[in-house]
Amino acid sequence: xxxxxxxxxxxxxxxxxxxxxxxxxxxxxxxxxxxxxxxxxxxxxxxxxxxxxxxxxxxxxxxxxxxxxxxxxxxxxxxxxxxxxxxxxxxxxxxxxxxxxxxxxxxxxxxxxxxxxxxxxxxxxxxxxxxxxxxxxxxxxxxxxxxxxxxxxxxxxxxxxxxxxxxxxxxxxxxxxxxxxxxxxxxxxxxxxxxxxxxxxxxxxxxxxxxxxxxxxxxxxxxxxxxxxxxxxxxxxxxxxxxxxxxxxxxxxxxxxxxxxxxxxxxxxxxxxxxxxxxxxxxxxxxxxxxxxxxxxxxxxxxxxxxxxxxxxxxxxxxxx
Amino acid sequence: xxxxxxxxxxxxxxxxxxxxxxxxxxxxxxxxxxxxxxxxxxxxxxxxxxxxxxxxxxxxxxxxxxxxxxxxxxxxxxxxxxxxxxxxxxxxxxxxxxxxxxxxxxxxxxxxxxxxxxxxxxxxxxxxxxxxxxxxxxxxxxxxxxxxxxxxxxxxxxxxxxxxxxxxxxxxxxxxxxxxxxxxxxxxxxxxxxxxxxxxxxxxxxxxxxxxxxxxxxxxxxxxxxxxxxxxxxxxxxxxxxxxxxxxxxxxxxxxxxxxxxxxxxxxxxxxxxxxxxxxxxxxxxxxxxxxxxxxxxxxxxxxxxxxxxxxxxxxxxxxxxxxxxxxxxxxxxxxxxxxxxxxxxxxxxxxxxxxxxxxxxxxxxxxxxxxxxxxxxxxxxxxxxxxxxxxxxxxxxxxxxxxxxxxxxxxxxxxxxxxxxxxxxxxxxxxxxxxxxxxxxxxxxxxxxxxxxxxxxxxxxxxxxxxxxxxxxxxxxxxxxxxxxxxxxxxxxxxxxxxxxxxxxxxxxxxx
Numbered sequence: 001x002x003x004x005x006x007x008x009x010x011x012x013x014x015x016x017x018x019x020x021x022x023x024x025x026x027x028x029x030x031x032x033x034x035x036x037x038x039x040x041x042x043x044x045x046x047x048x049x050x051x052x053x054x055x056x057x058x059x060x061x062x063x064x065x066x067x068x069x070x071x072x073x074x075x076x077x078x079x080x081x082x083x084x085x086x087x088x089x090x091x092x093x094x095x096x097x098x099x100x101x102x103x104x105x106x107x108x109x110x111x112x113x114x115x116x117x118x119x120x121x122x123x124x125x126x127x128x129x130x131x132x133x134x135x136x137x138x139x140x141x142x143x144x145x146x147x148x149x150x151x152x153x154x155x156x157x158x159x160x161x162x163x164x165x166x167x168x169x170x171x172x173x174x175x176x177x178x179x180x181x182x183x184x185x186x187x188x189x190x191x192x193x194x195x196x197x198x199x200x201x202x203x204x205x206x207x208x209x210x211x212x213x214x215x216x217x218x219x220x221x222x223x224x225x226x227x228x229x230x231x232x233x234x235x236x237x238x239x240x241x242x243x244x245x246x247x248x249x250x251x252x253x254x255x256x257x258x259x260x261x262x263x264x265x266x267x268x269x270x271x272x273x274x275x276x277x278x279x280x281x282x283x284x285x286x287x288x289x290x291x292x293x294x295x296x297x298x299x300x301x302x303x304x305x306x307x308x309x310x311x312x313x314x315x316x317x318x319x320x321x
Numbered sequence: 322x323x324x325x326x327x328x329x330x331x332x333x334x335x336x337x338x339x340x341x342x343x344x345x346x347x348x349x350x351x352x353x354x355x356x357x358x359x360x361x362x363x364x365x366x367x368x369x370x371x372x373x374x375x376x377x378x379x380x381x382x383x384x385x386x387x388x389x390x391x392x393x394x395x396x397x398x399x400x401x402x403x404x405x406x407x408x409x410x411x412x413x414x415x416x417x418x419x420x421x422x423x424x425x426x427x428x429x430x431x432x433x434x435x436x437x438x439x440x441x442x443x444x445x446x447x448x449x450x451x452x453x454x455x456x457x458x459x460x461x462x463x464x465x466x467x468x469x470x471x472x473x474x475x476x477x478x479x480x481x482x483x484x485x486x487x488x489x490x491x492x493x494x495x496x497x498x499x500x501x502x503x504x505x506x507x508x509x510x511x512x513x514x515x516x517x518x519x520x521x522x523x524x525x526x527x528x529x530x531x532x533x534x535x536x537x538x539x540x541x542x543x544x545x546x547x548x549x550x551x552x553x554x555x556x557x558x559x560x561x562x563x564x565x566x567x568x569x570x571x572x573x574x575x576x577x578x579x580x581x582x583x584x585x586x587x588x589x590x591x592x593x594x595x596x597x598x599x600x601x602x603x604x605x606x607x608x609x610x611x612x613x614x615x616x617x618x619x620x621x622x623x624x625x626x627x628x629x630x631x632x633x634x635x636x637x638x639x640x641x642x643x644x645x646x647x648x649x650x651x652x653x654x655x656x657x658x659x660x661x662x663x664x665x666x667x668x669x670x671x672x673x674x675x676x677x678x679x680x681x682x683x684x685x686x687x688x689x690x691x692x693x694x695x696x697x698x699x700x701x702x703x704x705x706x707x708x709x710x711x712x713x714x715x716x717x718x719x720x721x722x723x724x725x726x727x728x729x730x731x732x733x734x735x736x737x738x739x740x741x742x743x744x745x746x747x748x749x750x751x752x753x754x755x756x757x758x759x760x761x762x763x764x765x766x767x768x769x770x771x772x773x774x775x776x777x778x779x780x781x782x783x784x785x786x787x788x789x790x791x792x793x794x795x796x797x798x799x800x801x802x803x804x805x806x807x808x809x810x811x812x813x814x815x816x817x818x819x820x821x822x823x824x825x826x827x828x829x830x831x832x833x834x
Contacts, residue, residue, distance in 0.1 A: 167582050167603040232781045239777060243770045252604045254523065254615035254756040256763055257514075258378060259406045261371040268364045275360040277781075282353040300364070312371065 006103035011155075013096030014117060018151050020089035021144050027082035028140035032213055034075035075216075079137035086144060090124040093151075097121055109178045110165050112309055116154035120147045122186025126230065130190070134226075138217050142193040173248035180241035185301065187234035188273075191227045192298040195291045198223035202288060224287065228280060231294060235273050242266050261312045265304035272297035350417065351424030359418040366414050370405035373397065377404065419511060426504045433497045441480055444487035444789035451789075451805035453819035458799040459826065463792040466800050466826065470790045473825030479788070488790040492818075493809070499779020506773035513769050517762020522546030522555075528562045529622050529639050529752040535559035535589075536612070536757065556610035556759075559589040560599075565751045567619060569687050577648060577687055584616050584753045601755075611759055618754040620644045621651055623670050623694055626745040629660035635742075639750035642670045643714055648684040654716045662700050664742060665716045669695040682728070694746050698724040698737055785809040788822050802826060 097117050101108035108114045127143045130136050165174075202220040204210045217223065245266065250256040257263060276293040279285035349355055374382035383403045387394030401408030448454055459466050463486065470488045471481045479490035524544035528534050536559065538544055538552045546552055568581040584601040590609055601607045607614040622639030629635050635657040642653030655666040673686035674693035682695045701721030704711065711717060727735040729746040736743045788806040795801045804822050808815045 166579050171604045173604075236774060236778045236781060239774050243767075243774060246770070247767065248604075250763060251606060252615075254606070254613065254617065254758045255760070256766065259370055259375065260378065264367050264371040268367050271360055271364040271367075275357055275364070278353060278357055278360065282357060284354070285357065308371070 006099055007161075010096045010099035010103060013092050013099060014151065014155060017089045017093035017096060018148060018155070020085050020092060021148050021151070024082045024085035024089060025141065025144045025148060027078045027085060028137070028144060031075045031077075031079035031082060031137060032141050032216065034078060076137075079140065082140045082144070083131060083137060086124065086140065087128060090121065090128060093117070093121050093124065106165060107175050107178070109174075109182060110169060111158075111160050113154050113158040113160050115178070115182065115305075116150050116158055118182045119185045119189075120150045120154070122182045123147050123150070123189045124186075126183075126186045126190045130226070130230070139190075139193060139197070142197065143190060146189060146193060168252050171248060171252065173244060173251070177241060177244040177248055180237055180244060184234045184238045184241055185305070187230050187237070188298055188301055191230040191234065192295060194223055194227040194230070195294050198227060199288065199291055202291075220287075224291070227291075227294065231273060231276065235277065238266075238270060238273065242270060261308045262304060265300055265308055269297055269300045269304060272300055347424065350421050353425070356418065356421045356425065359414060359421060362414045363418060366405070366411050369402050373402055373405075375403060375405065377406070415511075419508060422504055423508065426501055429497075430501050433494075433501060436497070437494060440482035441489040441491040441787060443482070443484050444489045444791055448789055448791055448803040448805035451807060452815045454803065454805040455819065455823060457802045457804075457823070457826070458795060458797075459792075459802050460799055463794060463800045466792050466802055467790065469828075470822070470826055473828070474788070474822070477821065477825070486792055489787065490789075490822075491785075491787045493783050493785035495779050496783040496785045497780070499776040499781075499783060502776030503773050503780055504776075506769045506776055510766055510769035510773060513762045513765035515762070517547075517760045517766065519547040519549045521758070521760040521762060522550045522552070523756060523758035523760075525617070525754060525756050527641055527752050527754045529641065530562050530565050530750050533559060533561035534755070536610075541757075556612055557591055558610045558612070559592075560586045560607070560609075560614070562586055562753055563598075565619060565753045567688075567751070579687075582616060582619060582753075584755075613758050615756045615758065616753060617756045618644075620752055620754075621649065621670055621672060621689070621692075622750045622752050623653075623668070623692075623746060624748040624750060625655055625666065625668070625694070625696075626747050627655055627657055627660070627664060627666065627742065628744075629657065629662070629664060629742045630740060631661055633660070635660040635664065637747075639748075639752070640668070641714075641752050642668065646684070647687065648673070649687040650682075650684040652714070654714055656703050656705065656713070656716065658703050658705050660742065662741065663703055664737075665699040665701075665703050665718070665721060666744060667697045667699070667716050667718075671695070689749055692749055693728055693730055695726070695728045696735065696744060697726050698735075698744065700724055700741060786815060786818055788818055790822065790826070 097108050097114075100114060100117065104110065104114075109118045123143060124147055127136070127139065130139075197217055198220055201210075201214055201217045201223055204214040205220050218226075242263075245263070246256040249258065249260075249263070272293060276290055276297055279290040279293050374386050376383050386403075387398055390397075397403065401410065405411055445451065449456070461469070467483060467486075467488050471483050471490075474481050474488070474490040479492045480494070481488060481490045483489075522545065524538075524541035526534055526541050534540055536555045536557060538555065544552070562584055564585040566581060566583040566585070567579065570576055570578045570580050582603055586599050586601060586607065587596050588599050588607065588609055589596050599607050601614060601616045603616055606616070620642060621644075622641045624639045625636060626634060627636040636655050640653050640655050642651035644651045649670075649672050651670040651672075653668050653670065655664075655668070657664040657666075669682055671682060671684040671693050672689040673684050673691045674682065675685045676682045682693075699716065699718055699721040701718075704717040704720060724737050724739075724741060727744075729735055729744070731746055731748065734743055734745040786806055786808045788804065791803040793801050793803075804819055804826070806815045806819050806822075
């Protein structure tokens, strides 16, 4: 197979994965809406009668709306279809990323296009790994949505033909440092989606209006814990990514830390997520405030990715654009 | 700075008196809330340095910025915004943060040391409302059950305490150990960075192909060292740049992007030592005598043979031209004060020459496919005797008169007007620029960072938990066994531990629950 064909196959796989993801997105949306409607019926009707039989039960047992939703067959089936399609899309995207790597004869994260592809794969992988341990069909819609956004940006705005690397990138550290960063980006994306859902759900719980689509989410406490666990996994990995980047920088540029904009924003991201971990252990900062901090951490991660690569004069400007 | 500092109340007003105030200030500083605020201040304080140009990385852009912003430029400069990471206010934030960290970690270390030597507290009276509660009956006597429980738990590395009718066990002390290790390692990291800054040095030098460099202060184009470095005592190595290889992308959308840099050098590790041939690449610095030599840039030095009015050769060497863009449109200067009359030449070197109306002469590809020089010759006072230090890359033409302009291809000669002399573009050489650095803090910094990472992982992944067994004789003569646990880190599931305990108690025997 000629090199050009490989590149074309890679592109086709990426487009196919996007197409499958769009179908998954629809399935998750149907599941969300269907289960939401159903849960809405059960949750709203007793509301006027505040001491009604279903009212306290729904409140005392936060599992109730979710388990009620699980009974809903149409939402359940759509959610399962969404999960299956996500697995399929992830496989196809993996093929696309691997083909790109074979074509370029190096790891497939040499420019922003490839990094976005691999990061999308990372987001999906983290989501699917979490899904092996618990039912996260409620998370499908935002996760697949943001993955599609990332892939869409990749194929439209960020696409580059770039084949080879500049000498500064030819290093084993490219494999180690960037793959750690990619996995972190995927994990932080998933945790941020969960945190946004947590804020939504938490607000509903505080106002005591858990009905409609928000009722199909797990209770706020569980969302918070799940987001925390993913961040607790990603934070040491991010620390490692920063350390390995410093080792590489020492070898390539003669200093391990030079406050290059990329390094600075990696540091800011690290500090903000460190703040999140501390906030979670501090009275008065748990819950919503900690959640806002973790979203700030994600914002700084995105500034580092888009802002520094595209708009700032940095040693790390590898976008290939 | 660390976890489980719960139950903090809103800060009370500071008490009267110096001692009281200091105690109050110290409590405030070491509180988690203030630590959090300092963390955010640190994040925010870091931002300007990524937006504004910094003296440490790009002093030229700093000057441009100040020039273009006459109102804000000087003001920001005064408050250190072009040197953010060396600014007093930035240092104040991180130093306060570290003081807060130490103030938090020290008492916690003492608490933890005590905890490590103490036994787990007694089991609660009733276990049935606790996490993972299970009740079983056992045919053994209560003492036998407790014995089996404590033996089994000890064997699985639980810390066990036994009392009247109960066994309490705790595990996961490594969580707090890791937490403390992480924070102590951060302090060590800061000290390593400071140590490197005090005792380290770095310099930049441009070496033309075929020439050499020896590590003394005068040979550097730029050199900076920490406060405690003796610049007269640099490691006495030397090297010559024998050959510099470079390749550029010729196809694809990234045409002109570098694909290979390689400097072949002969290294003399110390005076009189055997020389050895080495190759320096990007990502592959040369390590010699405690210093590292990095390849950081390269460019062209056109050989311009300059003769004066008497026909004497006043320059016959390659002249270092500095690249101005990615295609190596380069500028440089020849100063010939000994020529009669004194001559100065400004030049533009184009490895692949092109001329258009908008950009004037410029290069379209970084490799020397079609090289040309565009020269401007001057005569008069070069200003070298004025005592003001001059850049060797700039010609001060204030007291000079222009003789003319000419462009030359390789091998061509320009006879200056009125028989004042000539310039011959005889050939092209390359130069490479090296950064030579010595940072004695980097190994301790790496070790500290790895310890911090290890401690961080322990503090996030190890779960601190307790399990209890309570026994009481039942009416039937069997023993009623209650087990339950408590997760002391709020993010995890206790069930595996209780299951482990139940397995210990029921090992090899039928269970009745």
